[in-house]
Amino acid sequence: MTLHWTAAAIDGAARAGTLHTAHGEVPTPVFMPVGTAGTIKAMTADAVRSTGARMILGNTYHLMLRPTAERIARLGGLHKFADWHGPILTDSGGFQVMSLAGLRKLDADGVTFQSHIDGSKHRLTPERSIEIQHLLGADVTMCFDECTPFPATEEQAAESMRLSMRWAARSRDAFVARPGHGLFGIVQGSTFAELRAESVAALTAIGFEGYAIGGLAVGEGQEAMFATLDVTTPLLPADRPRYLMGVGTPADIIGAVRRGIDMFDCVIPTRSGRTARAYTSAGQLNLRNARHADDGAPLDASCACPACRNHSRAYLHHLFKCEEMLGPMLLTWHNIAYYQQVTGTLRAAILDGRFEAVATRLEAALDPA
Known part of the structure; x- marks a missing residue:
């Protein structure tokens, strides 16, 4: 059976459930610590487990550059490599590539970029992103998308979102289904309600094991983020997990759970701990x-x-x-x-x-x- 989510209780729009994956069950709502380069900074895997964390993140962009996805695959996959026996979600690398600004060139097929480490040239397409995440062994693979910057005009947001929807279809075609693993589509459209609705319709027509809401917590502010969730989350399939990417503060999480979100990740707790x-x-x-x-x-x-x-x-x-x-x-x-x-x-x-x-x-x- 592929990765799936089951509901245990619903209170208002807030949901409690269980995400079923190849590497175990995850009670939701869940916060996933960010292990960008295969480690939660300043933590051993045992220490992370002791906090009650059941699922962590890895990142396509950083791991493809070093030590490379192919090397990790040869060494047994990211779970073994990082000593993490529970589920792993991998960010597709889209956000990191888009943040490179002058170091990348976007086209309809994908993105060519220079490594921030040594300036070497690399290419990411939807197919390559899915391949890398497969090599890493991710339980949850994310579609390759363009994270729309904020602020953006409605025209810019529409163009960016529609490119991401085309890439979502290609990501779906490239994904290799296997028991306990799944692919999440990513809703885009900035803070424009009609664009968010269009994005949800496109993704649900393709069909995914879960749905993420991307392009928020990028400078729009909590009020605008919650307003976007208010119009987006009710459109998502009720029987699939909902993931709000890159969020957030405890107040953000409480407000998002109130609006029906199940899954969260953010660097705030680890970055704050280091400062x-x-x-x-x-x-x-x-x-x-x-x-x-x-x-x-x-x-x-x-x-x-x-x-x-x-x-x-x-x-x-x-x-x-x-x-x-x-x-x-x-x-x-x-x-x-x-x-x-x-x-x-x-x-x-x-x-x-x-x-x-x-x-x-x-x-x-x-x-x-």
Whole structure:
């Protein structure tokens, strides 16, 4: 059986379910830590597992450049290579290629670009992106698309979206079906409701195991993102998983679950951990601030991660002031654990029919008065 999603409970538009993959089942809503180059930065795979994370990301663009998808395949695939035994989703590389600006040239067939590492020339087409993800062994493969920049005119967004829809059809044709694996289509169209609807119609006509919403969290702001979800998510098939790409903050995730999204990824928790910012049940903290120097309290009393269980805020502050690598490691560990706690709490609330009350409480704690 191919990769699929089953619903366990629905509360309003919020959904709790299970994603069934070749490498295990994933309860949803789920936050997937980003392992761009085959590693969650500053974390061992065992440490990531200890946070409750069940699924991670890898990236086509970065892994095709080094160590190359062919090498990873020869060494047993990305799961073995990275010591990750659960499911892996691979980003198609479209976002990274599009962000290269002057280093790439786009045409109807694909993208030619220069490596940001050594300037060498490479080519990505829908077929090549799907081939690379197959070599990596991804449980969830993403269509190759153009991530529409923001802001964009309606004409620019339409042209970009329609190119991505043509590439989606080619990605579908190139994908090799096998048990427990699936291909997700990516909805584009910027913040234009009619374009989003057109994109959904094109993708559902092709048919995918899951559907992602791309082109958000690129500068449009939370209000515009939520407005776009309000008009897009209800159009997606109710029996397929829904993935909001590159999102986001805890507040973004809560709001998106409220609107029917099941899957999330973002670099925020890991990047924040490396820059001394912690997400806690009482809001954000900057551990570089001098007020933590004599604070013997745990980072978050409601968290059981090693940073909170074994150390004080004063110690974490000390690590960052001394530029010790343990500081980013511990804070990254905590942030990933916190994100798992948020999605786990939301899932439990949906199953209990108490989503709105729990979501409102979590949102209030994120921005205490």
